Amino acid sequence: MDSGSGVPQLAAQAAAAEEGRKVFRKCQACHSLQAGKQLVGPSLAGIIGRKAGTEQGFSYSPAMKQANITWNSETLSAYLTDPQKTVPGNRMPFPGLKSDHDRADVIAFLQAASQNPGAAASAPSAAAAPPPVQAQPPVSHNMPDMPDVNYTLRTGIAEGRMVFLGVGGTIDGKVNPVLSAAEGQTVQITLINGEGAEHDISFPDQSTKSPRVTGRGASTTIAFRVTQAGDYIYFCSVPGHRLAGMEGKFLVTPKPPAQVLAYADISREPDEVPPPVNRRNPQTVRVDLVTVELEGRIAEGTTFGYWTFNGKVPGPFLRVRVGDRVEVHLKNSADSSMVHSVDFHAATGPGGGAAALQVNPGDEKSMTFKALVPGLYVYHCATPMVAEHIANGMYGLILVEPEEGLPKVDREFYIMQGEIYTDAAFGQHGSQEFSVEKLLAERPEYFVFNGAVGALTGLHPLRANVGETVRLFFGVGGPNFTSSFHVIGEIFDNVYNLGGVLSPPLRGIQTVTVAPGSAVITEFKPEVPGNYSVVDHALARAERGLAGTLIVQGPPNPEIYDGKIDPGGEAHPK
Numbered sequence: 001m002d003s004g005s006g007v008p009q010l011a012a013q014a015a016a017a018e019e020g021r022k023v024f025r026k027c028q029a030c031h032s033l034q035a036g037k038q039l040v041g042p043s044l045a046g047i048i049g050r051k052a053g054t055e056q057g058f059s060y061s062p063a064m065k066q067a068n069i070t071w072n073s074e075t076l077s078a079y080l081t082d083p084q085k086t087v088p089g090n091r092m093p094f095p096g097l098k099s100d101h102d103r104a105d106v107i108a109f110l111q112a113a114s115q116n117p118g119a120a121a122s123a124p125s126a127a128a129a130p131p132p133v134q135a136q137p138p139v140s141h142n143m144p145d146m147p148d149v150n151y152t153l154r155t156g157i158a159e160g161r162m163v164f165l166g167v168g169g170t171i172d173g174k175v176n177p178v179l180s181a182a183e184g185q186t187v188q189i190t191l192i193n194g195e196g197a198e199h200d201i202s203f204p205d206q207s208t209k210s211p212r213v214t215g216r217g218a219s220t221t222i223a224f225r226v227t228q229a230g231d232y233i234y235f236c237s238v239p240g241h242r243l244a245g246m247e248g249k250f251l252v253t254p255k256p257p258a259q260v261l262a263y264a265d266i267s268r269e270p271d272e273v274p275p276p277v278n279r280r281n282p283q284t285v286r287v288d289l290v291t292v293e294l295e296g297r298i299a300e301g302t303t304f305g306y307w308t309f310n311g312k313v314p315g316p317f318l319r320v321r322v323g324d325r326v327e328v329h330l331k332n333s334a335d336s337s338m339v340h341s342v343d344f345h346a347a348t349g350p351g352g353g354a355a356a357l358q359v360n361p362g363d364e365k366s367m368t369f370k371a372l373v374p375g376l377y378v379y380h381c382a383t384p385m386v387a388e389h390i391a392n393g394m395y396g397l398i399l400v401e402p403e404e405g406l407p408k409v410d411r412e413f414y415i416m417q418g419e420i421y422t423d424a425a426f427g428q429h430g431s432q433e434f435s436v437e438k439l440l441a442e443r444p445e446y447f448v449f450n451g452a453v454g455a456l457t458g459l460h461p462l463r464a465n466v467g468e469t470v471r472l473f474f475g476v477g478g479p480n481f482t483s484s485f486h487v488i489g490e491i492f493d494n495v496y497n498l499g500g501v502l503s504p505p506l507r508g509i510q511t512v513t514v515a516p517g518s519a520v521i522t523e524f525k526p527e528v529p530g531n532y533s534v535v536d537h538a539l540a541r542a543e544r545g546l547a548g549t550l551i552v553q554g555p556p557n558p559e560i561y562d563g564k565i566d567p568g569g570e571a572h573p574k
Helices: 003-026 073-081 100-115 117-122 350-356 386-391 436-441 539-544
Strands: 149-158 161-167 179-182 186-192 219-225 230-235 247-253 284-299 302-309 318-321 325-332 364-370 375-380 395-401 411-420 430-432 446-449 462-465 470-478 483-487 492-496 506-509 511-514 519-524 530-536 548-553
Touching: 003 100, 073 100, 149 179, 179 186, 247 284, 284 446, 350 364, 375 386, 375 470, 375 519, 386 411, 386 436, 386 470, 395 411, 395 470, 446 539, 470 483, 470 511, 483 519, 511 519, 530 539
Parallel strands: 149 186, 179 247, 284 325, 302 430, 318 395, 411 470, 462 548
Antiparallel strands: 149 161, 186 219, 230 247, 284 302, 325 364, 375 395, 411 446, 470 519, 483 511, 483 530, 492 506, 492 519, 530 548
C-alpha cells in the first residue's frame, strides 16, 4: 500500500482533536491536563490506558475507586454519555456530553494529549497570547441576502428629549437601546420616522450613515458589516439632534468560537424593577427562571462565558408579598453544559429550594415555598462547585414586601456586585476563560456591577431628577468579597440594613457594608444636578471595572452646592 494513503486519516484525526480542544473548554474548570495537577476533578494527563480512581493525589469517591474501569475510547464514550449510569454514585455533577461528535472529538483530543502531553496541556489556556488581528478588507457593498442581525428603530420623544425607540425583540420600547453584534456579522438597521421631523442614523466608526427620512411614517434601511470589536456609538447627525438626546451605544464583541452564540450586552438594566405589590392579599405567584449559558461582553473588546438566569446578570428582580406562595419553575436550556439550580435565601427548607431544583440540561423542575419573612434576599445557583456557578453570573434578588408595602418613592433601581475570575489578566481582549485556580485563591481579575465593566456607566447609567426620591436595591453575589457600598456626593436618608424591613431604617448613613449573599435597601433624595459615582469604597476595585453613574438632571441649587465643576471631576472612578 502506498505510504501516503494514511495522510487523510491522520488529517481527520488532527481535525477531530482540534474540535475536541474546543469541547474540552467545558471541562477545564474542573480538570487539568498537567500531570499531577488536581483541581475540582483529577488530572486527565495520560488518562488513556489508566485505571479509574487511581490518579495519585486525588480523593476519589468510593464508587469511582470500585468501578474497575480502564479508560479507553469505548469506556470514556460511555462515561461521557451518562456519568451516573456508568459509575453510579460518583461525585461528578456534569450531566455528560449528549452529542456523539462532541464525545468523539474530546476523546480524540485526550488521546492526542496522552501522546504529546506538553503541547496539549497548554493548548486550552486562555492566558496564551491571542492570535494577531488580521487586517480587514474594506466594507463591501455586496451584502449577503440575509443579514445576521436586524434592528428596527423609531424616532420619537421620551422623557422630554428626542430619542431613538426600539421596535420589536429585546429592544422593544427601550430608549436609545444598546445594539450589539459580533465581528464579521452583517447588521441591518431600519429607521422609521415616528413624529415627522427630519432624521437619519449614523454609525461613524463603521463609516455608515442612512439617508434622511422626513415625514411621519417614512423609513429607510441600511446594512453594513462590522469588522472590529469595540464599544461604539450611533446617533442622528441632523444638527442639534444628537445633543437633544438621539445617541445610543453599539457594542461589537470579538468573533466567537465556532458553535458559540455571542450576546454583546448581558448586563441587566438597573431600572428593570417590577412595580410594588400594592397591599393585596396573599396569593400564589409563579416565577419562571431559565438557566442560559452564553458568551457575553465583559469589557470593551472582551467576552466571557457567562452562566445566567434568563440571559442576564444579575437574574431578574423578583417581587412578592409576605404570605405569598412562590411557585418556582426552573428550566435548564437544552444547550447548557452543566446542571444548574437555585437557592432562595427567602425560602425556609432544605437548600432554599436547591435540594429540589437540581436540573439537567433540557429538563425542568418546580417547587413552592411560602414567603414567611419580609425583606430583600439573594438567590443564586447552588450546584457544586457553588462558588463557580455564582462567579459565572448566577445570582439575583427577591424582595418580600411587608403587608403594608414599602413607602412610595419616585424611582427604584436594581444593582448587584460580583467578581469574575479569568485566566488572562484584566484588560486582555478576546474570549476569556474561567480560572478555578484564581477563584479558589480569591484573586479576581474583574469586579463588576450588573455583570460587566461599564454596565452602569457607559451602557446603562442610572437617571433621576433633582428632588425625586431614589431607592436602590443592592446585593452582593460575590462569591468572595464584601462591598462597602457608597454613592459619592450623597448621604443615604434611609438604610434598611442587611435587607431587613421589620426594623426602622438607619438614617443619615454614608457607606453600607454588604457581605456576599446579603443585600441592603438605601434611599435618598438628590438635591443638586450632576453625575454621582456609585462605588464600592474599596476604591482600588474601580480600576478593575467596579463603578456606576447616577445622572441627576434639574436646576442648580447654589444654596446647597455652589462651585464650578471641573470637566471629568464629577465621577472620578472609571
